Amino acid sequence: MANITWIMEDGSEISAEVKDGLNLMEAATANNVPHIEGECGGCLSCATCHVFVDPDWFAKTGEIDDIEDTMLEMTDVEREDNSRLSCQIVASAALDGLILRVPEPE
Amino acid sequence: MAAPIVIVGAGQAAASFISRHVALGSQQPVLLIGDEAHPPYQRPPLSKKYLLGALERERLFIRPLEWYADQAVELRFDTRIDSIDRNLKKIVTSDGESVEYDKLLLCTGASARSLPADIGGTLDNVFTLRSIADIDKMSSQFQAGRKLLIVGGGYIGLEAAATSRQLGLEVTVLELADRILQRVAAAETSNYFRDLHSGHGVDLRESVRMTRLLGEDGAVRGAELESGEVIDADLVLTGIGSSPNTELAQAAGLDCDNGIRVNEICQTSDPGIYAAGDCTSFLRNGQQIRLESVQNAADQGDLVARVLAGEAVTYTALPWFWSDQYDCKLQIVGLNQGHNQTVVRPGANASSMSVWYYRDAELLAIDSMNEPKSYAFGRKIIEAGKHPTAAQVADPATDLKALAMS
Numbered sequence: 001m002a003n004i005t006w007i008m009e010d011g012s013e014i015s016a017e018v019k020d021g022l023n024l025m026e027a028a029t030a031n032n033v034p035h036i037e038g039e040c041g042g043c044l045s046c047a048t049c050h051v052f053v054d055p056d057w058f059a060k061t062g063e064i065d066d067i068e069d070t071m072l073e074m075t076d077v078e079r080e081d082n083s084r085l086s087c088q089i090v091a092s093a094a095l096d097g098l099i100l101r102v103p104e105p106e
Numbered sequence: 107m108a109a110p111i112v113i114v115g116a117g118q119a120a121a122s123f124i125s126r127h128v129a130l131g132s133q134q135p136v137l138l139i140g141d142e143a144h145p146p147y148q149r150p151p152l153s154k155k156y157l158l159g160a161l162e163r164e165r166l167f168i169r170p171l172e173w174y175a176d177q178a179v180e181l182r183f184d185t186r187i188d189s190i191d192r193n194l195k196k197i198v199t200s201d202g203e204s205v206e207y208d209k210l211l212l213c214t215g216a217s218a219r220s221l222p223a224d225i226g227g228t229l230d231n232v233f234t235l236r237s238i239a240d241i242d243k244m245s246s247q248f249q250a251g252r253k254l255l256i257v258g259g260g261y262i263g264l265e266a267a268a269t270s271r272q273l274g275l276e277v278t279v280l281e282l283a284d285r286i287l288q289r290v291a292a293a294e295t296s297n298y299f300r301d302l303h304s305g306h307g308v309d310l311r312e313s314v315r316m317t318r319l320l321g322e323d324g325a326v327r328g329a330e331l332e333s334g335e336v337i338d339a340d341l342v343l344t345g346i347g348s349s350p351n352t353e354l355a356q357a358a359g360l361d362c363d364n365g366i367r368v369n370e371i372c373q374t375s376d377p378g379i380y381a382a383g384d385c386t387s388f389l390r391n392g393q394q395i396r397l398e399s400v401q402n403a404a405d406q407g408d409l410v411a412r413v414l415a416g417e418a419v420t421y422t423a424l425p426w427f428w429s430d431q432y433d434c435k436l437q438i439v440g441l442n443q444g445h446n447q448t449v450v451r452p453g454a455n456a457s458s459m460s461v462w463y464y465r466d467a468e469l470l471a472i473d474s475m476n477e478p479k480s481y482a483f484g485r486k487i488i489e490a491g492k493h494p495t496a497a498q499v500a501d502p503a504t505d506l507k508a509l510a511m512s
Contacts, residue, residue, distance in 0.1 A: 029168070032128070032173065037404075043435070045435075070482045073483065073507065074482045
């Protein structure tokens with residue numbers, strides 16, 4: 001299990017206990033986090049699960065592969081150094097306490 | 107109490123409608139009625155991870171079951187709708203219950219075509235692939251060493267072929283046209299996937315007409331070809347396209363044309379009834395089209411929620427699709443209908459390339475195989491209304507990102 005917190009642009013927060021093995025796009029839609037859509041189900045084709053990872057946590061979320069790196073170019077809100085597609089982050093005890101910021105498209 | 111928004115059909119379009127309805131803070135109650143035993147789920151993984159046994163059923167669900175209750179959305183499963191009374195704004199379930207609606211949203215989807223009974227279409231171990239129930243019926247039979255015959259070399263058939271090879275089945279694919287994917291892709295894309303499947307040991311036969319399935323004790327045992335050749339099979343999967351589920355709409359007198367006709371706000375010919383997803387047909391660039399895709403279902407469902415909330419929006423989404431076969435990720439953006447030229451852009455390695463479709467100088471669509479840059483930047487290029495030349499696209503040195511941003 002990992003406790004994950006999503007912080008919206010207006011400062012509101014949603015926290016949830018996420019089972020190991022679930023990806024954080026699934027966890028976000030299950031917990032009604034706004035602006036995380038995950039239309040393609042996590043197969044790196046839609047870029048609708050973009051998050052900014054708290055810099056302290058970024059390294060722990062794992063490597064960005066070439067496909068994710070490319071798909072991050074087509075997010076609605078422009079990528080930053082700490083951008084990830086949350087379908088590629090998988091919950092585990094190592095991520096307990098993770099904080100994600102959710103960008104809000106215009 | 108005011109009547110609810112009633113949604114008939116619990117697929118992607120319904121889920122996207124509800125998600126947007128909730129996100130917009132709309133207070134009107136929603137009742138979702140589906141004829142399957144599950145809340146809305148993702149269909150694309152059915153032919154891949156779910157058939158492979160690598161994904162639990164609950165992970166297919168677009169939102170967990172409890173989510174709907176939390177949003178005060180009422181769900182009814184295993185319920186068919188027999189008729190719509192447009193004057194009284196009621197629908198009648200197959201149990202005879204009347205349900206009033208304020209607005210009705212038809213998300214009835216499409217059904218897989220099956221082979222006629224008189225050529226063996228109803229024999230045991232002949233399957234179609236469209237629903238969780240379809241996979242649950244077939245998956246225990248998909249065991250290593252068994253012989254699977256796939257009728258139809260479209261995306262569903264090819265995805266099932268890839269998964270079945272991974273499971274260790276012997277796979278033959280029959281395609282009536284002179285090449286697989288003939289209806290949906292250029293020859294260059296067909297050639298790529300022919301090589302991919304042949305390389306994984308699939309016996310792929312094109313320009314082949316099957317005359318009938320052969321049975322023994324009620325179960326399929328093979329297929330007879332027009333040439334007289336018989337192909338042995340323990341299992342048959344038909345991937346020969348699908349038909350929109352328009353019966354309910356037609357019986358209610360709604361305009362239909364290879365789908366329930368909708369306008370640019372997904373409204374049917376009855377202004378109180380909307381439709382979204384695989385069941386709809388609509389005008390795009392002067393052509394009446396029907397799309398079977400997650401993108402279209404999701405975007406149309408989302409749009410209807412916005413329209414009902416009073417937003418002034420119209421449907422202009424750019425279509426996109428994907429398919430995963432073995433280690434190939436195919437990503438498609440745009441619609442290639444009407445193209446008169448294709449340009450191949452070589453990829454970074456032997457298993458990657460993209461095919462760019464043009465009508466004269468106008469870029470219409472891109473098939474990108476293990477070449478996400480062509481998909482991601484190509485999508486930006488098309489969305490921006492840019493039309494790079496064939497020579498630019500064909501040159502691997504051309505920086506697509508720069509083209510997209512310029």
